[in-house]
Each structure stands twice: as structure tokens, then as C-alpha cells.
Ligand SMILES: Nc1ncnc2c1ncn2[C@@H]1O[C@H](COP(=O)(O)OP(=O)(O)O)[C@@H](O)[C@H]1O
């Protein structure tokens with residue numbers, strides 16, 4: 001028997017390497033729901049900024065790039081796609097240049113305004129089509145969907161997060177060391193938490209889940225429990 005279907009929005013927020021993408025994708029897939037990776041959208045705008053030769057700190061020109069690009073973010077948990085002007089950029093947006101520049105680009109209020117509007121449209125369409133969606137990012141519970149049925153804020157020790165991210169980078173052919181990754185993780189944590197607009201922080205009504213000593217299966221089980229407790233899982237008659 002399947003796990004049943006998700007009804008409503010699950011918002012998953014938290015810093016880098018806490019397991020948001022992995023857990024969100026698995027949760028959505030196991031509950032017949034859609035999945036939205038909002039970080040991929042900020043990364044795609046950043047890639048376009050870099051390709052245009054624009055300084056990520058130049059808010060005016062960054063806004064111009066964000067206004068003119070054609071960004072399409074998919075919501076299929078089995079195959080989460082990101083395209084820029086019709087071309088798949090799923091690999092390029094994970095590169096170190098984008099990771100280095102993404103925080104300043106994400107701090108530009110006009111960029112956030114454009115992307116939040118697009119995210120809300122994707123979420124509305126997913127609720128209409130599939131009934132449920134798992135959305136992950138930094139401001140989902142606080143700004144994008146403040147009335148989400150379930151908000152979870154994932155945390156983990158910085159060291160554990162850096163180890164996970166380094167393993168992931170090395171597995172996808174990007175050489176990095178734990179020390180360098182730890183420095184990057186801490187730099188982005190500080191930048192994302194201290195920006196003026198939509199800083200990274202838990203929503204007041206979010207459930208905090210520390211994933212430091214949980215494996216992915218453990219994180220997924222905790223999330224399924226929370227979905228269940230909130231009555232967000234609908235089991236089809238005879239299912
Ligand atoms: N609880 C966990 N235990 C072990 N590895 C994990 C755990 N959560 C995530 N990972 C691994 O860490 C890496 C980063 O996870 P990811 O889901 O991309 O984090 P985030 O989206 O929060 O940045 C991935 O390779 C993932 O498989």
C-alpha cells in the first residue's frame with residue numbers, strides 16, 4: 001500500500017546541506033505531490049547574471065537581467081528541471097561560480113519579488129493539478145506561503161552539512177575539500193540570515209528538525225509523521 005496523497009503545502013526551509021532538496025523530493029514523490037526547488041530559481045538568475053558579465057553586487061543591472069530572462073522551473077519530483085531561455089541549466093547552476101555569487105543576487109529585493117510571484121503561481125497550479133506540493137528554500141514558511149499547512153525548519157551542525165555537501169560535490173565530479181566547503185556554507189549562512197529582505201529564519205509556527213544524526217530515511221520518516229499528525233495525508237478508498 002502507498003503512503004497516500006498529500007493535501008496542501010509543506011514548506012521546508014533551512015540552511016545549506018540540511019537535506020532540504022533530498023527530503024523534499026522524496027517526500028513529494030512518496031505522497032504523489034509536486035516539488036518546488038526555489039534555490040534552483042535563485043541559482044538560475046545568478047547564472048544568467050554571470051553569463052551577461054554583470055556584477056552580482058550591481059542591484060540595478062541584476063534586476064534588469066532577472067526581468068528579461070525566461071526561467072522555467074519544473075515541479076516533477078522525479079525530474080526537477082530548470083531551463084533558461086529554453087536550455088537546461090540543471091548542472092551549470094550547481095557550479096562554484098554560481099554558489100559564490102548566489103547570495104548577493106538573492107538579496108536584491110526586486111529579484112525576490114519577481115521570483116516569489118513566479119513561485120506562488122507554480123504552487124497554485126500544482127495545488128490545482130495534484131492537490132499537494134512540497135516547497136523548499138529559505139523563506140517559504142515566512143514569505144512565500146505563510147499559510148502553509150505544515151512548516152518544517154531543518155537544521156544540522158555546520159560540520160555535518162559541509163561533509164555532506166563535499167561528498168555530494170565530489171560524487172558529481174566537482175573537487176572540493178571539507179574546509180573550503182565549510183567556509184562557503186558559513187559565509188552563505190551569514191549572508192542569507194542577515195539580509196534585509198526575507199532573511200533565512202524559522203517561521204514562528206515552524207517545527208524544527210535537527211538532522212545532524214539522522215540519515216535520509218530518518219528525516220523522511222519524521223516528515224511523514226508530521227504530515228500524518230496534521231491530517232494532510234489522504235488515503236484513497238480501497239488504497
Ligand atoms: N540526513 C542526511 N544524512 C546523510 N546525508 C544527507 C542527509 N541529508 C542530506 N544528505 C546528503 O547531503 C547532500 C546535501 O543535501 P541536500 O538535500 O542537497 O541539502 P540542502 O537542499 O538542504 O542544501 C546530498 O548529497 C544529500 O544526499
Ligand SMILES: Nc1ccn([C@@H]2O[C@H](COP(=O)(O)OP(=O)(O)O)[C@@H](O)[C@H]2O)c(=O)n1
Pocket residue numbers: 015016017021038039040042043102103106107136137138139140188192
Ligand atoms: N527561497 C530561497 C531559496 C534560496 N535562496 C538563495 O539561494 C541560495 C542557493 O539556495 P540552494 O537551496 O540551491 O542552496 P544549497 O543550500 O542547496 O546550497 C541560498 O544560499 C540563498 O542565498 C533564497 O534566498 N531564498
